[in-house]
Amino acid sequence: MKVLGIAPYPGLKKLMLELGDQEPSIDLFVEVGDLEEGLERARQASKEGYDLIISRGGTARLIRESVSLPVIDIPISGYDMLRVLTLIRDYRGEAAIVGFPNIVEGAITIRDLLGLNIQSHTLQHSGEVQDLLFRLQEKGVQVVIGDVITVRAAEETGLNGILITSGKEAVLEAFRQAKQTYRVVRDHTRRSRLFRTVLEEDDRGILVADGEGEAQYANPRIRKWLGLETDSPEVVASTLFRREPRLRGAEGQQLVRLPGGPLLAVDIRVKDSIKIWVLRETTLSSDAGMDIRYRKLARFARITGHSRKIREAVKKGRKISRTVSPVWILGEAGTGKETFAQAIHSESGISGPFITLDFNRIDPKEAPSLLFGEKDRAGVLEAGKEGSVYFRNADRFPADLQKRLFRKWKSGKDLPRLMFSSTLPPGKEEGVFYFDPATSILSLPPLKERMEDLEDLCRLFLAELNTKYGKQIVGLEPALLREFREISWPGNIAQLQSVLESLVRRLEGPYLPLREGKEEWERSRSQVRNVAEDNGWLDGTLEEIEQRIIRQVLKEEGNNQTRAAKRLGINRTTLWRKLNR
Numbered sequence: 001m002k003v004l005g006i007a008p009y010p011g012l013k014k015l016m017l018e019l020g021d022q023e024p025s026i027d028l029f030v031e032v033g034d035l036e037e038g039l040e041r042a043r044q045a046s047k048e049g050y051d052l053i054i055s056r057g058g059t060a061r062l063i064r065e066s067v068s069l070p071v072i073d074i075p076i077s078g079y080d081m082l083r084v085l086t087l088i089r090d091y092r093g094e095a096a097i098v099g100f101p102n103i104v105e106g107a108i109t110i111r112d113l114l115g116l117n118i119q120s121h122t123l124q125h126s127g128e129v130q131d132l133l134f135r136l137q138e139k140g141v142q143v144v145i146g147d148v149i150t151v152r153a154a155e156e157t158g159l160n161g162i163l164i165t166s167g168k169e170a171v172l173e174a175f176r177q178a179k180q181t182y183r184v185v186r187d188h189t190r191r192s193r194l195f196r197t198v199l200e201e202d203d204r205g206i207l208v209a210d211g212e213g214e215a216q217y218a219n220p221r222i223r224k225w226l227g228l229e230t231d232s233p234e235v236v237a238s239t240l241f242r243r244e245p246r247l248r249g250a251e252g253q254q255l256v257r258l259p260g261g262p263l264l265a266v267d268i269r270v271k272d273s274i275k276i277w278v279l280r281e282t283t284l285s286s287d288a289g290m291d292i293r294y295r296k297l298a299r300f301a302r303i304t305g306h307s308r309k310i311r312e313a314v315k316k317g318r319k320i321s322r323t324v325s326p327v328w329i330l331g332e333a334g335t336g337k338e339t340f341a342q343a344i345h346s347e348s349g350i351s352g353p354f355i356t357l358d359f360n361r362i363d364p365k366e367a368p369s370l371l372f373g374e375k376d377r378a379g380v381l382e383a384g385k386e387g388s389v390y391f392r393n394a395d396r397f398p399a400d401l402q403k404r405l406f407r408k409w410k411s412g413k414d415l416p417r418l419m420f421s422s423t424l425p426p427g428k429e430e431g432v433f434y435f436d437p438a439t440s441i442l443s444l445p446p447l448k449e450r451m452e453d454l455e456d457l458c459r460l461f462l463a464e465l466n467t468k469y470g471k472q473i474v475g476l477e478p479a480l481l482r483e484f485r486e487i488s489w490p491g492n493i494a495q496l497q498s499v500l501e502s503l504v505r506r507l508e509g510p511y512l513p514l515r516e517g518k519e520e521w522e523r524s525r526s527q528v529r530n531v532a533e534d535n536g537w538l539d540g541t542l543e544e545i546e547q548r549i550i551r552q553v554l555k556e557e558g559n560n561q562t563r564a565a566k567r568l569g570i571n572r573t574t575l576w577r578k579l580n581r
């Protein structure tokens with residue numbers, strides 16, 4: 001144990017060193033200095049690896065206030081009092097004891113025991129001492145007995161000061177206390193080292209801030225992610241918040257990607273005004289098929305169109321956003337399914353991210369760990385639990401996984417809002433695109449059923465494209481608008497948008513002309529077909545594709561073979577034969 005002694009008077013240094021020699025467990029170094037001078041010495045020495053400080057009286061008190069090491073006080077013992085009062089007992093002049101309560105109380109007891117006639121005065125703070133001594137001097141007091149502060153003031157006032165010096169017993173008592181305190185501190189340090197090791201070994205990144213919001217601890221894992229291995233916790237925190245201002249915020253879960261780092265699920269917790277950020281790697285190491293957005297999400301107000309069909313869809317969408325039930329958004333390619341999903345998310349006032357998982361691009365084998373996580377890694381459902389998950393091309397969502405998902409949803413687990421979309425209707429019975437009956441269905445009309453909206457949509461898109469490309473296009477030539485109303489739009493709004501985009505990018509004039517418009521539309525048809533291929537609708541042999549179509553029509557006709565056969569333009573026997581091939 002390395003101990004620093006600050007002795008307010010030289011004799012105490014000598015005594016401490018003498019007694020310290022007999023204490024093998026104490027490695028003692030002593031400096032002389034009273035009050036401010038002593039504090040200065042203690043300040044310097046506290047940087048030199050001492051375990052604790054031993055000092056006395058007012059000096060000890062000063063040090064304790066401004067140095068973080070434990071400070072042991074050498075108490076004024078009864079023996080010390082006895083010695084000094086014995087010394088003064090036969091003094092014939094007027095004497096007084098002056099000091100803080102700890103000195104005066106003990107002195108009174110011994111004075112009374114000895115039957116001495118010495119007055120006593122208690123100081124509450126050091127500022128009072130001068131005035132008091134002046135008054136005592138006026139009353140004829142010649143000698144004052146007390147601690148360093150009293151004696152120093154006495155000298156300045158012109159009185160005789162007698163210092164109550166510390167004896168052997170008091171110094172030994174201080175050593176005993178020092179040893180005991182050291183044991184407690186050492187145990188404490190050991191225990192905090194233990195906790196520190198646990199935090200340092202954790203696979204999660206951990207950042208802790210105190211009640212004032214000042215970062216106090218950052219573990220190695222979070223430092224590694226941020227590339228700040230040796231910086232202070234404050235620097236770690238400010239770097240993290242600069243990169244992800246959202247993390248400053250309230251309690252809850254956030255999903256963030258640090259530049260060049262892994263995707264992290266961040267839990268922000270507050271306990272006893274201590275704020276803790278727990279960062280966990282997610283299973284989402286690759287971005288294929290996934291998109292996370294917090295901002296610039298569509299709202300219902302943005303959904304253009306006055307047709308009855310689209311207004312009804314908006315009304316239903318708004319209604320769904322007031323519930324928590326999962327929603328299946330059904331519609332042809334490019335009809336605005338994701339736009340509606342985002343609008344539902346925005347309208348529900350959800351704080352978390354809008355996460356898109358595209359089942360056309362996600363490997364079904366990886367889907368379980370992606371959704372449900374692994375041992376130490378959070379999956380999308382946990383990491384995004386305060387947001388929404390939008391399953392695009394959900395008809396490709398493996399049925400067993402869907403069942404697992406709905407089991408979890410029904411057990412009331414904390415899950416994100418669930419939204420599915422597909423161009424094909426979900427089946428009511430188990431099958432390729434099984435879906436749970438708890439789901440609300442929102443059907444979006446194809447563009448051909450809401451042609452009255454075409455002009456408004458063109459206007460909106462042209463305005464956006466003018467801004468994007470710095471053009472001043474004011475509309476479509478009337479002939480092109482007529483043409484656009486007549487032709488088919490298998491890619492719906494998305495197709496219209498991309499046709500307009502290609503035209504705006506290329507052309508300058510105020511109106512988009514008929515010829516270029518039609519050419520562009522022709523070109524876009526082949527792209528739409530590619531989208532269909534993308535959906536897997538055209539995978540496999542002709543026979544397989546035919547099977548898919550027949551089963552789809554049958555499903556849409558509620559398994560009524562007569563109606564399905566009629567719709568396909570074949571007779572019932574042919575249908576039956578084809579189905580049982």
Ligand SMILES: Nc1ncnc2c1ncn2[C@@H]1O[C@H](COP(=O)(O)OP(=O)(O)OP(=O)(O)O)[C@@H](O)[C@H]1O
Pocket residue numbers: 302303304305331332333334335336337338339340392421423460493494497
């Ligand atoms: N009612 C609308 N008003 C304005 N813009 C719309 C509307 N609906 C869709 N859009 C725009 O059309 C484009 C296609 O929409 P979106 O991506 O939502 O369609 P989708 O049905 O989800 O497509 P996919 O079938 O490819 O999944 C987007 O750019 C979107 O902003």
